[in-house]
Amino acid sequence: EVQLVQSGAEVKKPGESLKISCKGSGYSFTSYWIGWVRQMPGKGLEWMGIIYPGDSDTRYSPSFQGQVTISADKSISTAYLQWSSLKASDTAMYYCARTYYDSTGLLDYWGQGTLVTVSS
């Protein structure tokens, strides 16, 4: 069974750093892309970027380029999303999902989400 399990909720202050994780199991983690999707409170879905854990090839949405870093450790089947200096506007639910870097880019299996709250 394909599963993506994300790290738990975080409460941080503006300016702090953060790294959240997404651990895959039940499939070949290095053979599929992992994507990150943001959902701000009461809002829709936003595609942030993707990584191919096999070689760490990474693509970012222009909206998120330079704002976050996506990485992966294939030895432990885990992808990461990190911030060096959080802002209140980073408060959101973040989902990871297995995806395809192709004509559709569909996301077929999703993690349960990690809620990030940034508040002073």
Add this chain to the structure above:
Amino acid sequence: IQLTQSPSSLSASVGDRVTITCRASQGISSYLAWYQQKPGKAPKLLIYAASTLQSGVPSRFSGSGSGTDFTLTISSLQPEDFATYYCQHQNTFGQGTKLEIK
């Protein structure tokens, strides 16, 4: 590419037939997916390649379209179908359609 869904919200009753539309700002062939999201839950893939039902998704869900105009149809609404629906192409999502109980 931009994806525009209509309507943004919709009220319907159990048993109704419902159609949601997604329009792309330029042609995307059949490269469109649909997702269902219930409150507090992660999105779930329903349909990909515009009309292919993901494994395990009930047959009352169907998708059609190509080029710039796509539809998601639920043939007979069930109580568990009340949710928000999103279309998606590559790195772009539609703004969502919230389906509520009338």
